[in-house]
Amino acid sequence: MRSTANSFIVTAMKTVKSAPLRKSGRPLSFDRDTALNKAMHVFWQHGYEATSLNELTSAMGVTPPSIYAAFGDKKKLFLEVVALYLSGPITADTIINGAATARDAALGLLRAAAMGFTGCDTPRGCLLASSALSCSAAAADVQSELASIRRRIEAKLKSKIVRGVRAHELPADTDADALAGHVMAVIQGMSTLARDGASQKKLLRLTEVAMRSWPIALAAKSRPKRMIA
Amino acid sequence: MRSTANSFIVTAMKTVKSAPLRKSGRPLSFDRDTALNKAMHVFWQHGYEATSLNELTSAMGVTPPSIYAAFGDKKKLFLEVVALYLSGPITADTIINGAATARDAALGLLRAAAMGFTGCDTPRGCLLASSALSCSAAAADVQSELASIRRRIEAKLKSKIVRGVRAHELPADTDADALAGHVMAVIQGMSTLARDGASQKKLLRLTEVAMRSWPIALAAKSRPKRMIA
DNA sequence: CATATTTCATAGTGCTTGATATGAAATAGT
């Protein structure tokens, strides 16, 4: 449930950060990245709309005017938070790209979700899955932004599956759309289960169950392997 | 994703409705059940906290004082809405109770979710799954109330699976906890996919994929069948 | 018709929200 490239968010982030040329003036009394990380935890816990600026200022240790000077407004701050959330070392993109097979990609995504949703020093669940599922009309754009991120990840997994079918890792009649949808649904659902108190062990066992729905490989794709001796 | 019996909610509903003895006075200008149904649709779409009383009064066609006279406050109105949502003809309880096997129960729950989350005359997704996933501290009690409903359904499915194992419908080493968790996760996740625009067809195909993770019956439970001729 | 009772519509309550106006404080350059 992590990814690096989202055009809108990354763009917004860069435009905000493009002010490295300070000549004089009072220095900032807070570390921008630290404050952003604190904000991420608050948003992660309460979602976008339910998080008030009071909570943000308390958690970040920054007064409202400084927040608005540094991040723009609440929406831009949240989008930067999402970009930070999606910029970790292990992302959905890196998992899918780094997986040898489509099956490994799905398994990697599920396991990463099970681990990440029950981390001991982070809020439970997925920030993308629970931040703006239900929101007022005023936050409809944020909602659709998160939805497009989810759809993009699903599309990437689906294309990995399609390539797997072409590589004969998977049966020719594989329903790539439903298969990718199932993995995404399990991930989204695990976020809710984690929020409801499910343990990491349970989510990992749940992952094994979910992977049993994976089609059996008819013919293992034979790659040229380096023979030794 | 529907159920009838939740002690707290049902109790709250009954206490509110216990005022059938009117002797005189101006009659109500609205139908209580109709207004409650309208409120359900609004909450279903925007969730608990993000739904304002302005939206409720507009949708229900009832002014604020009448709402408070009829339902108490926003929280009680929402709990009545949840009770209404959980009082349909086909509920999680009826599906599980009416299923011959644990497998049929899981399949029935998944199919009912796929259908119910993409109904043409209702908001997309599940009211329980998306109403209070992320909320402020003020709505923590509503959040945990919905979580307990979800856990109760999962527990019921799990016990059905355990009984299935004892009846030799399922292998002895079946992980009932993970199996029930998987079904619940897929249901919760389908709610998000439905909200993100997934079609009913896709969710139904997704259901078939999810059911492939179901353990294969080693020995079919033989019930005494009436032999004819 | 007169009275009691109940609900109605209007207008407002205090509170919180996201976002700022204002001037003091802290730096760099000269």
Add this chain to the structure above:
DNA sequence: ACTATTTCATATCAAGCACTATGAAATATG
């Protein structure tokens, strides 16, 4: 030290929130 520049803390802003006080309107009963 003086000025320019930037950020700071304080105190607020208008708007929206859930909720309600008040009196008029509509019924049943006498």
